[in-house]
Structures are given as C-alpha cells and as structure tokens.
Amino acid sequence: MAQHAHTPEVVPASPLFSELREQLAERRAARKARRELERELAHYSSAADRLELDAILSRHSIEETAEIRHVLAVIDAKAA
Template identity: 55%
Template sequence: MISNLRTQLAERRMVRQRSRKLADELASYSTPAERQELDAILSRHTEAEIAELESLLNSQAIRR
C-alpha cells in the first residue's frame, strides 16, 4: 500500500515537472513571428493531440 502511494506520488511529480518544462518551452515562443510558427505547427495536429498545449498557451496568455 505504501509502495503504491509512493509510486503514485512519483508519477504525479513527473507529470508536474513535464508540464512545467512544456510551459517553459511554449513561453519561449514570445514574438508574433514565433507565435505564428507555433500556430502553424499546431495546425497540423488534431484538437485532441494539442489540447494540453492549448490549455497551457491560454493560461500563459491570461497571465500576460
């Protein structure tokens, strides 16, 4: 039971780290030209594939 809890906590930590890293990478697209490039890249994928990215981008836009 404790081993399972530790595993779950470790997995959650990894997900948060991955999300923070992804958010940092997306934040590097800051100029209008870079954002257009990112939009072009994202347009090649389905909504389901980019849902997490869209959520992070929307959060970043709100903070600006």
C-alpha cells in the same frame, strides 16, 4: 527506574502504500514535465512565433495538442 528502548516493528510495505508512492512519483514527474513545457513555450512570445506555433499545431488533432494549447492559454492569461 530503568528505561527500555523501544524498537519499532518493521512492517512490510502494503500494496496500497506502494501504489500511493508510485502515484506521487508519477504526479511529480508530470508536474516537472509541465513546468518544462511552460518554459519552452514561453519563448514563443512574438506574434510571428505564435503564428508559426499555431501553424505547427494545426497539423495535429485537438487531442494531440490539448496540453500545449492549454499551457499557451495559461501563459496568455498571465501576460494579460
């Protein structure tokens, strides 16, 4: 019995599929940026460094510094 090769149909990408791919790409980029921020902030480890960083952050609104403050809290929790 001869076997016939089955060629899959090429289906154009749906708008939903395209949107999901875009969302995944955005999440990957956000995670990468977050890891980079964590690495940079990890260098502020001494008390003097943290005081300097707190002084800088205090010049900006809570909304502007929320992510940085959250990352610092995570770093502190890991160190404890």
